[in-house]
Amino acid sequence: MTFDDLQLQAIPMGRDLLLIITGGEVHIGAASTAYWTDQGTEVQTSAVPGHKEHTLSGDFAQRVAGELNRTVTVVMGIHYDDLSQAEIKSIVAKTDSLLEEFLKQQ
Incomplete structure (x- = not known):
């Protein structure tokens, strides 16, 4: 499984930021x-x-808030049936990559 539908949406809310990560x-x-x-x-x-x-949302929010010096809320909702440990690690890596890509664009 490639988890190509994993996505990160960023919604500015004044000075604050809402990130929605789904898949x-x-x-x-x-x-x-x-x-x-x-x-x-x-x-x-x-x-x-x-x-x-x-297990991911807190770290993600703290990383972005620290780097961008703003209040950040991360809402996550990812669900796939019957995942193996390797697939879970792949999702973690892909969501981390999405977050890093977002931060590079800021």
Whole structure:
């Protein structure tokens, strides 16, 4: 499986930024917001029970907020049936690549 339908949408919201990362059966699995404080970036994550996108969304939000110096929310919903560990690693690599490509364009 090539996971060619994985995508990242960026929606500016004033000074803030919303990133939506989806693939397969689109849904909301997790949402993470990273924002600046006096101690650096903080992240708050909300995950739908039974979903695993939160394992990526918090890190992604923190990376983008740190690099772009703005508040960032990442909403992720990726679902494919019966994935192997190798396929999960492929999805992680592809979503990371989408995020890196987005950051290069900023």
